[in-house]
Amino acid sequence: MSSPDTNATIAALLRDLAQAQKSERAGFGYKRAAKAVLHLDVPIETLVKPDGSLTKIPNVGPKSEQVIREALAAMQRDGGPATPALSPTVEQAIEASGKGKDIERRRGLRAHFLSRSRVLAALRDTSLIGPRLEDYRGDLQMHSTWSDGSQTLEEIVGTGIERGYEFCGITDHSYGLPIAGGLSMEKLAKQHAAIDKLNRKHRGTFRLIKGIEANIRADGSVDMTTRELAKLELVVAAPHSVLRSPADQTPRMIGAVETRGVHILGHPRGRIYGSRPGVTAQWDAVFDAAARTGVAIELDGDPARQDVDFALARKAVDAGCLFALDSDAHSPPELSNAEIAIAHARLAGIPAERIINCWPVQRLLEWLDERRA
Numbered sequence: 001m002s003s004p005d006t007n008a009t010i011a012a013l014l015r016d017l018a019q020a021q022k023s024e025r026a027g028f029g030y031k032r033a034a035k036a037v038l039h040l041d042v043p044i045e046t047l048v049k050p051d052g053s054l055t056k057i058p059n060v061g062p063k064s065e066q067v068i069r070e071a072l073a074a075m076q077r078d079g080g081p082a083t084p085a086l087s088p089t090v091e092q093a094i095e096a097s098g099k100g101k102d103i104e105r106r107r108g109l110r111a112h113f114l115s116r117s118r119v120l121a122a123l124r125d126t127s128l129i130g131p132r133l134e135d136y137r138g139d140l141q142m143h144s145t146w147s148d149g150s151q152t153l154e155e156i157v158g159t160g161i162e163r164g165y166e167f168c169g170i171t172d173h174s175y176g177l178p179i180a181g182g183l184s185m186e187k188l189a190k191q192h193a194a195i196d197k198l199n200r201k202h203r204g205t206f207r208l209i210k211g212i213e214a215n216i217r218a219d220g221s222v223d224m225t226t227r228e229l230a231k232l233e234l235v236v237a238a239p240h241s242v243l244r245s246p247a248d249q250t251p252r253m254i255g256a257v258e259t260r261g262v263h264i265l266g267h268p269r270g271r272i273y274g275s276r277p278g279v280t281a282q283w284d285a286v287f288d289a290a291a292r293t294g295v296a297i298e299l300d301g302d303p304a305r306q307d308v309d310f311a312l313a314r315k316a317v318d319a320g321c322l323f324a325l326d327s328d329a330h331s332p333p334e335l336s337n338a339e340i341a342i343a344h345a346r347l348a349g350i351p352a353e354r355i356i357n358c359w360p361v362q363r364l365l366e367w368l369d370e371r372r373a
């Protein structure tokens with residue numbers, strides 16, 4: 001696992017090239033090519049044919065292919081990890097665009113994102129001590145048609161059973177986030193009745209957990225009252241504001257993990273691939289607080305989030321934290337995002353014992369209940 005993630009490196013170059021275009025529209029094709037490379041199952045160097053040509057990749061045009069060849073040649077020549085300067089095509093485009101500074105900034109916002117081929121490699125690598133796919137019993141962050149998701153509760157049960165899960169946590173947004181269709185307490189009560197009905201139907205085989213994704217306000221409080229939180233079996237608290245400020249927000253994040261009733265600190269930074277840095281904090285102090293209060297640190301598997309990633313997760317391992325590995329799915333196919341979180345957990349060396357998704361459902365439910373507000 002020490003070799004560079006070639007696909008991630010090349011995708012980043014294609015994103016740079018997209019950014020260097022005059023308009024977003026003109027950059028669209030390169031962005032799509034970057035996505036195609038990030039989603040490949042195999043390292044791109046294995047697609048080079050004996051005659052030196054590249055196997056056709058859907059959505060990768062001639063100019064993108066040229067960037068790929070340049071980067072692969074440079075990586076082979078230098079032996080080490082590629083630096084962005086290794087594609088003359090991209091460098092010239094950046095130079096001509098006058099957007100060098102912005103592109104440089106964005107390059108800094110792609111650290112420790114894994115390509116799909118690297119995720120698959122981490123899942124296969126038996127030298128890693130983290131959780132195996134078969135250790136993973138259920139997913140604890142996802143969204144349904146009740147807020148901003150496009151999957152019904154029935155579909156979630158179906159997908160969960162298909163994936164071999166024993167449970168899924170439904171964590172639609174709280175009313176504090178109206179932009180994401182946040183649920184009023186009245187709507188939440190109706191959702192709970194619908195969940196109860198499904199749980200009766202699947203009793204003994206599958207369990208939906210009544211959760212919420214609550215919002216961490218800038219002052220570190222959570223946007224629901226203790227009495228409201230107590231109505232929920234599972235509370236994921238996550239930041240959705242002040243995600244671009246370089247100012248330290250350690251007290252905010254500590255405030256969240258010290259809030260009674262919070263089970264999981266969801267996508268702790270709130271970063272987005274290549275565009276948003278997320279919360280700045282002294283994470284060692286936040287993880288120490290989470291270890292003390294028993295709040296699980298989430299590895300959010302949304303490909304654009306990957307938050308926390310394996311590198312930051314190692315600090316939380318050292319601090320003694322519990323963990324949650326979640327898909328943050330908004331549609332059925334996105335439940336597979338959990339595999340990205342599992343790959344990060346393996347690279348971080350998180351023991352399965354410390355991952356609440358790997359616990360038997362009864363143990364998980366007891367733990368959730370003990371921590372209820």
Ligand SMILES: [Zn+2]
Binds near residue numbers: 238266
């Ligand atoms: Zn969120």
